Amino acid sequence: MLxxxxxxxxxxxxxxxxxTLGPSLSRATVSGMTLATSTLAAMLSASIAVALxxxxxxxxxxxxxxxxxIDLDGFTTRIALYIDALSMTMVLIITGVGLLVQLxxxxxxxxxxEYQRFFAYMNLFxxxxxxxxxxxxLLLLFLGWEGVGLxxxxxxxxxxxxxxxxxxxxxxxxxxxxxxxxxxxxxxxLFTELGTLEIQAILRNATLQWTIxxxxxxxxxxxxxxxxxxxxxxxxLHVWLPDAMAGPTPVSALIHSxxxxxxxxxxxARTHTLFxxxxxxxxxxxxxxxxxxxxxxxxxxxxxxxxRVFAYSxxxxxxxxxxxxxxxATGAAIFHLFTHACFKALLFxxxxxxMFSLHHEKDLMNMGGLRRDLPLLFWAAVIGAAxxxxxxxxxxxxxxxxxxxxxxxxxxxxxxxxxxxxxxGSVLTALYSFRVVFLAFxxxxxxxxxxxxxxxxxxxxxxxxxLSLGIGWxxxxxxxxxxxxxIRLMDTAMPVHQPDPxxxxxxxxxxxxxxxxxxxxxxxxxxxxxxxxxxxxxVVKTEAVxxxxxFLFRGWAFNWLYRLTIQKPFRLFAxxxxxxxxxxxxxxxxxxxxxxxxxSAKGDIVDQAYERLLMRPFQWxxxxxxxxxxxxxxxxxxxxxxxxxxxxxxxxxxxVRWYATVLAAGAVGLAGLxxxx
Amino acid sequence: MSGPLVVHAVMVAGILFALGxxxxxxxxxxxxxxxxxxxxxxxxxxGFIAAGARWGAPDGQVMFLFILTLAAAEVPVALALVxxxxxxxxxxxxxxxxLMEG
Numbered sequence: 110m111l112x113x114x115x116x117x118x119x120x121x122x123x124x125x126x127x128x129t130l131g132p133s134l135s136r137a138t139v140s141g142m143t144l145a146t147s148t149l150a151a152m153l154s155a156s157i158a159v160a161l162x163x164x165x166x167x168x169x170x171x172x173x174x175x176x177x178x179i180d181l182d183g184f185t186t187r188i189a190l191y192i193d194a195l196s197m198t199m200v201l202i203i204t205g206v207g208l209l210v211q212l213x214x215x216x217x218x219x220x221x222x223e224y225q226r227f228f229a230y231m232n233l234f235x236x237x238x239x240x241x242x243x244x245x246x247l248l249l250l251f252l253g254w255e256g257v258g259l260x261x262x263x264x265x266x267x268x269x270x271x272x273x274x275x276x277x278x279x280x281x282x283x284x285x286x287x288x289x290x291x292x293x294x295x296x297x298x299l300f301t302e303l304g305t306l307e308i309q310a311i312l313r314n315a316t317l318q319w320t321i322x323x324x325x326x327x328x329x330x331x332x333x334x335x336x337x338x339x340x341x342x343x344x345x346l347h348v349w350l351p352d353a354m355a356g357p358t359p360v361s362a363l364i365h366s367x368x369x370x371x372x373x374x375x376x377x378a379r380t381h382t383l384f385x386x387x388x389x390x391x392x393x394x395x396x397x398x399x400x401x402x403x404x405x406x407x408x409x410x411x412x413x414x415x416x417r418v419f420a421y422s423x424x425x426x427x428x429x430x431x432x433x434x435x436x437x438a439t440g441a442a443i444f445h446l447f448t449h450a451c452f453k454a455l456l457f458x459x460x461x462x463x464m465f466s467l468h469h470e471k472d473l474m475n476m477g478g479l480r481r482d483l484p485l486l487f488w489a490a491v492i493g494a495a496x497x498x499x500x501x502x503x504x505x506x507x508x509x510x511x512x513x514x515x516x517x518x519x520x521x522x523x524x525x526x527x528x529x530x531x532x533x534g535s536v537l538t539a540l541y542s543f544r545v546v547f548l549a550f551x552x553x554x555x556x557x558x559x560x561x562x563x564x565x566x567x568x569x570x571x572x573x574x575x576l577s578l579g580i581g582w583x584x585x586x587x588x589x590x591x592x593x594x595x596i597r598l599m600d601t602a603m604p605v606h607q608p609d610p611x612x613x614x615x616x617x618x619x620x621x622x623x624x625x626x627x628x629x630x631x632x633x634x635x636x637x638x639x640x641x642x643x644x645x646x647x648v649v650k651t652e653a654v655x656x657x658x659x660f661l662f663r664g665w666a667f668n669w670l671y672r673l674t675i676q677k678p679f680r681l682f683a684x685x686x687x688x689x690x691x692x693x694x695x696x697x698x699x700x701x702x703x704x705x706x707x708x709s710a711k712g713d714i715v716d717q718a719y720e721r722l723l724m725r726p727f728q729w730x731x732x733x734x735x736x737x738x739x740x741x742x743x744x745x746x747x748x749x750x751x752x753x754x755x756x757x758x759x760x761x762x763x764x765v766r767w768y769a770t771v772l773a774a775g776a777v778g779l780a781g782l783x784x785x786x
Numbered sequence: 787m788s789g790p791l792v793v794h795a796v797m798v799a800g801i802l803f804a805l806g807x808x809x810x811x812x813x814x815x816x817x818x819x820x821x822x823x824x825x826x827x828x829x830x831x832x833g834f835i836a837a838g839a840r841w842g843a844p845d846g847q848v849m850f851l852f853i854l855t856l857a858a859a860e861v862p863v864a865l866a867l868v869x870x871x872x873x874x875x876x877x878x879x880x881x882x883x884x885l886m887e888g
Contacts, residue, residue: 761886762884762886763884763885763886764880764881764884765819765880765883766810766811766814766819766880766881769807769810769811770811773807773811
């Protein structure tokens with residue numbers, strides 16, 4: 110059974126090939142085929158997960174080599190897959206959420222003209238993502254990494270006839286490229302230093318070869334981190350994610366919240382041994398994660414576009430995962446990744462369903478009062494928002510966030526300040542998630558519902574809602590000293606060297622603090638968006654608050670900053686290079702002086718002497734000697750050339766394809782000669 | 787790389803080259819002609835790689851890197867020309883883009 114796990118990524122990739130290379134198929138065939146491959150992949154990964162659990166996860170995982178990719182002296186890379194608890198979790202998320210989102214998309218995209226192209230891209234994405242998480246070596250991982258980047262680009266710009274969508278797609282691609290360049294350099298560094306790209310061998314060799322804080326390992330981890338913050342949209346490379354919402358909503362649910370953007374978290378978790386050797390980088394991760402988490406949560410508070418709220422929320426939740434990675438709690442990071450994939454996919458699907466029902470309306474201010482018309486969506490929103498805010502005990506988000514906060518507090522890399530930042534983030538999270546619920550489903554009605562989503566859209570949301578409530582218990586342990594089932598599972602793949610001891614009192618205190626932060630946020634949202642007391646309204650109207658609001662709305666003006674520091678200088682440089690100095694210098698120093706000298710020297714005595722003594726006698730001789738034999742000879746020659754030119758001109762048609770044909774024929778002729786001779 | 791594999795690689799290169807050439811001759815859209823040229827370049831590259839593997843010499847890969855660089859350098863020039871052609875003639879049909887009278 111275990112030997113067959115390579116089929117999981119092969120299924121969607123095969124689907125992609127059929128949809129791309131095959132003939133144009135009917136909608137029913139396309140969706141049927143996609144759903145069939147996704148269901149098969151999901152079932153297969155579930156049964157392999159069961160098989161792995163029954164055997165008990167071996168700490169080193171199972172690897173399977175398919176074929177040799179590159180074979181050179183001293184550098185051999187295989188197409189090899191590796192599976193352990195970490196990659197298994199990722200595979201379950203990708204195939205599970207992937208199946209649900211694709212089922213949803215069959216209805217959501219049913220009106221679209223380019224149904225087949227959409228599902229071809231989706232299949233390619235799922236396949237690449239699976240390659241990414243199952244890769245046995247960093248080069249194959251990089252292949253998957255670039256593959257998902259490509260799909261992200263293609264799907265953000267899916268409706269490419271709108272120029273803005275194309276721009277958003279290019280932005281995502283280019284910003285990601287910056288991080289990927291750093292990552293590629295990191296891979297080269299790791300290879301030259303450790304002599305291999307196989308992940309497990311790298312982790313083994315690194316601990317043998319490097320001591321803690323070695324400059325080389327710090328450099329390597331910083332470069333890998335560069336790739337991770339690009340893909341996972343952390344400050345300062347996060348600017349692409351809010352714009353990436355230009356893509357169809359199922360894409361946002363699957364790629365830009367549940368799976369692809371977590372690739373950075375996965376990369377760091379996968380190579381966590383390296384990061385453990387570089388405390389400086391870990392501190393950097395904590396700082397980046399905390400900044401991102403707070404920045405994005407505050408920006409999400411004021412967005413009007415419902416998808417942008419969730420986009421900033423995704424950035425913010427990824428910030429939590431980075432905090433966990435930075436304090437060395439990789440298990441907690443992956444657990445949050447897992448729960449986040451469920452509830453954020455649910456929220457994005459909900460946003461899509463709202464847009465579906467309201468004629469593509471995305472603006473929260475134009476929604477309202479939808480509770481009665483769309484009761485199913487209302488409950489999905491409440492469950493999703495509750496899980497995102499981490500309402501105590503009933504939601505999955507609570508358990509995973511509680512873990513992160515606890516680890517942030519007790520870890521030597523963290524401390525009280527980190528716990529405080531995390532709690533502030535929790536309050537903000539609850540505030541913006543319930544703002545969405547209150548604005549969209551309560552209050553006055555602004556828009557009539559045009560159509561209700563069918564079962565293919567509501568069923569995935571129902572399943573995700575159940576998961577958003579239920580899976581938290583996997584990460585619950587009855588006694589604080591003992592890690593929970595999920596964390597122990599993760600520890601088989603990512604052994605923690607010295608787990609920090611947790612006391613019952615610490616665990617209890619964090620649980621109380623986290624719950625009260627979430628409840629405080631919900632209460633705040635109720636007060637601000639439902640009650641709307643007059644005093645609060647007055648405060649909001651003041652100029653200072655409006656300015657802050659504008660600043661948050663524009664995502665802390667990062668785009669403006671980049672325009673000012675990168676785009677503008679570049680443009681100026683290009684402008685300057687257009688009329689550059691060298692050209693002007695030539696003009697001033699050489700061309701103009703020469704022209705003016707030549708002008709003034711016209712008709713001087715030298716000129717006159719030449720004319721009298723040479724030109725005129727010559728002209729006279731030429732005049733009397735016209736039309737002799739030599740002249741006729743030359744004239745004949747001119748005529749010959751003229752005739753030849755007229756003939757040769759026929760060859761010069763200006764038809765590029767004709768030239769190419771002649772060229773090819775000539776090459777074939779020459780090759781034929783060479784063969785015959 | 788063993789013998790038969792080299793033969794296969796060279797065959798693939800030949801097929802690619804023929805495909806590219808066919809595309810170049812049959813297509814009228816300049817963009818697609820450009821793509822066909824790229825395909826032909828890649829076919830040549832594959833030929834070099836295969837030959838390099840056959841003789842165990844790095845030259846093949848060195849040549850491939852050169853081809854890659856060449857292709858990268860060629861694309862911006864060609865695309866700029868395509869843009870200019872489109873601006874001037876408002877079409878990308880290679881047959882329509884001529885001012886010659888021969």
